[in-house]
Amino acid sequence: AFVDTPLLQTVEQEDNMGKFFxxxxxxxxxxxxxxxLQPELIAEGMMRLITDCxxxxxxxxxxxxxxxxxxxxxxxSA
Structure with missing residues (x-):
C-alpha cells in the first residue's frame, strides 16, 4: 500500500517525478x-513495535x- 503524504500528491508533477513521470x-x-494508508496507522504500528517486547x-x-x-x-540455529 501507499501512505497518504505530500510526496504521494506529486505523482502528477513531472518536475518532482523526473524520469519516473x-x-x-x-x-x-x-x-x-x-x-x-493514513500516516497515523503507520505511527500506531511503530509504537506497538517499540512498546511491546x-x-x-x-x-x-x-x-x-x-x-x-x-x-x-x-x-x-547458530
Whole structure:
C-alpha cells in the first residue's frame, strides 16, 4: 500500500517525478489496487513495535485489507 503524504500528491508533477513521470499511470493503478494508508496507522504500528517486547524480531505488515499485523519467524540455529 501507499501512505497518504505530500510526496504521494506529486505523482502528477513531472518536475518532482523526473524520469519516473512516465510511470504515473502505473503508480495510480497500484494505488487503486493496494490502497492508501493514513500516516497515523503507520505511527500506531511503530509504537506497538517499540512498546511491546513480545514483538521483538517480528515483521510488521500494514495493509488496507488487514490493517496492522505481525509475522514472527523461528530463530535460526547458530
Amino acid at each position: 512516465k510511470f504515473k499511470d502505473d503508480f495510480k493503478r497500484s494505488m487503486d489496487k493496494f490502497g492508501i 513480545s514483538l521483538n524480531g517480528a515483521v510488521m505488515k500494514i495493509t488496507c485489507s488487514k490493517g496492522i499485523h505481525f509475522h514472527t519467524y523461528e530463530p535460526m
